[in-house]
Amino acid sequence: MTGATLLVELLTEELPPKALPKLGQAFANGILAGLRSRGLAPADGASRWFATPRRLAVTVAGVLSEGAPKDVTEKIMPVSVALTADGQPTAALSKKLEAKGIPLSAVASFERRMDGKAEALFHTSTVAGAKLAEVLGGIVQDALRQLPIPKVMRWGDGDATFVRPAHKLTLLHGADVVPGSVLDIQSGRTTRGHRFMSRGDIDIATADAYEPTLLAEGKIIPDFAERRANIEKQLVSEAGRQNATLGEYADLLDEVTALVEHPTVYVGEFEAEFLAVPQECLILTMRANQKYFPLFDTEGKLLNRFLIVSNMELADPSNIITGNQRVVRPRLSDARFFFEQDIKAGLTPRVVKLGSVVYHNKLGSLGDRVERMSTVARRIAGLLGADENLANRAALLSKADLLTDMVGEFPELQGTMGRYYALAEGALPVVAEAIEQHYRPRFAGDALPDSNIGRALALADKLDSLAGFFGIGQIPTGDKDPFGLRRAALGVLRILMEGPLPLDLAELIKHAAEAFNPGVLTVGVDGPLYDFMLERLRNTLRDAGHAQDVVDAVLALKPTRIDLVVPKLEAVLAFQQLPEAAALAAANKRIVNILKKAEGELGEPDVALLVEEAEKALFHAIVEVAPLARSHFQNEAYTDALRVLAGLRAAVDRFFDEVMVMAEEPLVRQNRLALLNQLAGLMNQVADISRLSA
Structure with a gap:
C-alpha cells in the first residue's frame, strides 16, 4: 500500500518565543511517534517540523490511510482451568470465550504452550489496522498534551486548554482533509498567512504544497531553521555594509527567529552622546528590551548603530526605522540616567x-x-x-x-x-x-x-x-x-x-x-562538601574525555591538590601503555585484597625476618628504586615516577610465584604483609593502580 504525505498544522496566537523551537520539535516528535506506533508511518520515513510565532506544524511522508492487519496473540487461561481431564472445554472457558466474542469451536485452533510453570491456552486473531481518519485527532491531542508547557490557558466558552488560544487546525493527507477535532476546532485545509502582507485565509491544496504555498501566498518562512539562516545571512550582510561586526548574537538570533514570520533587516541609529555610558549597559538595553542587534567596530567598541529584524518588508521602511529609533531613545536615556546617578552616589558608601x-x-x-x-x-x-x-x-x-x-x-x-x-x-x-x-x-x-x-x-x-x-x-x-x-x-x-x-x-x-x-x-x-566537589570533578573529567578507569584510579586517593589531577591522569595513561602495567595492576589488586586481612599496625619490614630469596629480592628492589621514585613524586614528575616503579614487575611476579604471604609463623606473616604494604604505598602515590586491573 502506497502512502501519502500528511500535514498537521495548529494555528494559534503568538507562542512563547524562547520555547518555540522546543515546542515545534516536540510537537512533531509526538505526532510521528503516534503514527508509527499504529503502523501508519514507516519507521524510516522523512518528516519535517515547522514553527512560527503563530503555528506549529509537521509533515510526514509515506503515511497510510489504514494500517496493515496484524496478528494479536492473547493468553486465555491455564489449561488446567480451561479443559477437563478428557480435554473438553470447562464452564469457565466457555464463559470467558463468550465474553470475548470467540466461538467455542475455535478452541481446537488454540495454541498450548508453557507460561511460566503452567501450561496455558493462547488465541491468535487478526486485527484490522488503524484507520488514519479515526485516530489522527487523538494522536494530535496526545502530542499537544505532552508538550513541555508549564502553564496552559482557557479561552472562549469551550473547555479546551493550551499555552495560547488556538484558531485553526489543518489535517491533510495528500489532497484530502482528514476529519478530526482538536482543542474544539474542526479540521480543514485553511490556514492564514502573514498578518499584514498576505491576503488572509489561504487554502492548502495538498500536504506537499504546504511550505511553497505559505512562502508564495502567505509571505511566511515556516521552517524555523531556514528562517534563522535567512535572518543571519541578512544580519551578516548588513553588518558588512556598515563596516561593522555583530559580536555575540546566537541567543538573540534564536529568540528573534521565534518573533517574526517574514524577516527583513533594517539599520537604525542613536545619538553618539549615549556612547559615554558603559557599552555593556547600552548593549543589554538594546538586546534584552528591544531585540536589536548592536554593531561594533573591529576592536569590539560599540557603534551608535544597530540592526532591526522587522516582520515587514516595505519599499519605504522609513517609518519602521524612525519608530524603532524613537522607541530605543528613552531606554538609552534611562541607562544614562542610572549610570550618572550611581556615579554621583559612589560605590564605597x-x-x-x-x-x-x-x-x-x-x-x-x-x-x-x-x-x-x-x-x-x-x-x-x-x-x-x-x-x-x-x-x-x-x-x-x-x-x-x-x-x-x-x-x-x-x-x-x-x-x-x-x-x-x-x-x-x-x-x-x-x-x-x-x-x-x-x-x-x-x-x-x-x-x-x-x-x-x-x-x-x-x-x-x-x-x-x-x-x-x-x-x-x-x-x-x-x-x-x-x-x-x-x-x-x-x-x-x-x-x-x-x-x-x-x-x-x-x-x-x-x-x-x-x-x-x-x-x-x-x-x-x-x-560532605569535599565529596560533593570530588563527584563534580569526576563527571567533569569524564566529560572531557578522560578514561573512566583512569579517573577512578586517580580520584580513589581523594586528591586535594586539584591542579595536579590532570598531570596524574596523563601519567597513569602513559603507565597503562607500558608492557608491565597490566601485571602490576593485577598485583596491586591482589595486594589490596591481602592487606584487608592484616591485623594491627603494619610497620617497616624487618630485613632479619626475610626468609625466602624472592622476598629478599623484592625488598632490595624496593630499596633501590624508592629514592628515585620519591624524588620524581616530589618534583611532580609523575610519569617518570611510574616508569621507575614499572621496573619492579619482575621482583613482584617472582614474589607471588614463590612466597606464601600468609605464613603460619606470625612474625614472618606480619613482616611479609609489611613488605607488601610498603610496596603498595610506593606504587599508589599517583593513583590506586589496582583499579586499572580488569
Missing part, C-alpha cells in the same frame, strides 16, 4: 548598607557575606603571593553594585558595573577587574579570572556559598539546586585546575567554614 540586606535568613546579611569573603580572599591571596590588602579591598566592594540603580534594572550587569564604579572613584585597576571577574565562570566555557586577586576573590565567593548552604543542610538533591551550588563547585574546580593554582581544596573548604561565626553552620561541612 554603599558598602555599609549591605548590612541591612538579607543574604539568607540563616546565613546573615550581604554585609556578613562580604566580611567572610574578605577573610577567605586575604588568606588565598597570601597563599598565591598576591597583595592581601588589595584582596580585602576588592572583597569589601564586590557586592556593593547590587545596591545601584543600574544593577537593580539589569541584574545581569552585577560585577560589570562594580568595575566601572570602582574605577570612577579611583580604585586600582586590579581591584576593579577583580570585582568584575569574581563571578567567573558564570557558565560552562566562560573565561576565568586572570589575576591572583581576581582568583582569590572568585574562590572566596564560591566557597562561601558552598560552605554556607552545606552548613545549614541545603544540599542539592536530584535536579534541584536552587542556590547554584553545582555551578559554584565547578567554578572552584576550574579555577584550581586550569589556573593551575597550587592550593589545597580541603584547606580552602576548612577556611571558608571557619569564616562563619560560631553557631551559624549547624551541619559538618568539610567531608
